[in-house]
Amino acid sequence: MTEPTAQRVDGHLFAVGAGVFVARYPLSTALPIPLGVGAGELMTWAFCGLGRPEAEPVVLLVFTAPGPTERLTVATHFHDLIVSVPPPRPASDLDPAERAALCPAVLGALTPATCGVLTPLLALLGPALSALAASQERPAGAPDLALAGSGEATLTGSSVPTVLMLRSGAEWRCARVARARLSFGAAPRAVLTLDPVWGEPATGVTDAALLVGPDGLTAVRVRP
Numbered sequence: 001m002t003e004p005t006a007q008r009v010d011g012h013l014f015a016v017g018a019g020v021f022v023a024r025y026p027l028s029t030a031l032p033i034p035l036g037v038g039a040g041e042l043m044t045w046a047f048c049g050l051g052r053p054e055a056e057p058v059v060l061l062v063f064t065a066p067g068p069t070e071r072l073t074v075a076t077h078f079h080d081l082i083v084s085v086p087p088p089r090p091a092s093d094l095d096p097a098e099r100a101a102l103c104p105a106v107l108g109a110l111t112p113a114t115c116g117v118l119t120p121l122l123a124l125l126g127p128a129l130s131a132l133a134a135s136q137e138r139p140a141g142a143p144d145l146a147l148a149g150s151g152e153a154t155l156t157g158s159s160v161p162t163v164l165m166l167r168s169g170a171e172w173r174c175a176r177v178a179r180a181r182l183s184f185g186a187a188p189r190a191v192l193t194l195d196p197v198w199g200e201p202a203t204g205v206t207d208a209a210l211l212v213g214p215d216g217l218t219a220v221r222v223r224p
Helices: 096-109 115-122 126-135
Strands: 007-010 012-017 020-026 034-037 041-048 058-064 071-076 081-084 144-147 152-156 163-168 171-183 189-198 206-213 216-223
Touching (some): 034 041, 058 115, 096 126, 096 216, 115 189, 126 163, 126 171, 126 206
Antiparallel strands (some): 020 058, 071 081
């Protein structure tokens, strides 16, 4: 990161949890892709406001750092950027459009290694998660999911996700796939052992599920 050639903008900082932050700053017409941050580790990012005449396009960065900073240096594919930020505000101040933009980015960055860092953001994304699940098309032959009270789930098909997002009523929870047993043939399926990583245990019927894995993000029907 070379500061003499860096551009400078004013932005805002939002504290998610201990050492986890979201930075927001104006998006230039060059659409610079964030590659890293000087203050810590870049976890994921999203553009928000593109194509909305009433909204200013912005960049949203999710990153970890030892603490808040007054100046964030962002490396991009176009040029370095120095973002000046005031003291952090609570992440609950992010508006619904910004949460909706962050939702697929955060889900796409969930892995067994990053779940502990990113799951605090999930508490802000409930409505965005539900909207995302409702917007996902389920083509013919899409997998179905059946849950067992023993912490196991059966998924039709031969693809194994890394993380499951599960909704009961209005409450979402997250579980990583700790183990998978595959069976093949005319009706392939995977029996998944689930390790809960965020959210309260289900108190009602699980009525929606999102799979996160090598195939991207997939909404599936939850069978009784």
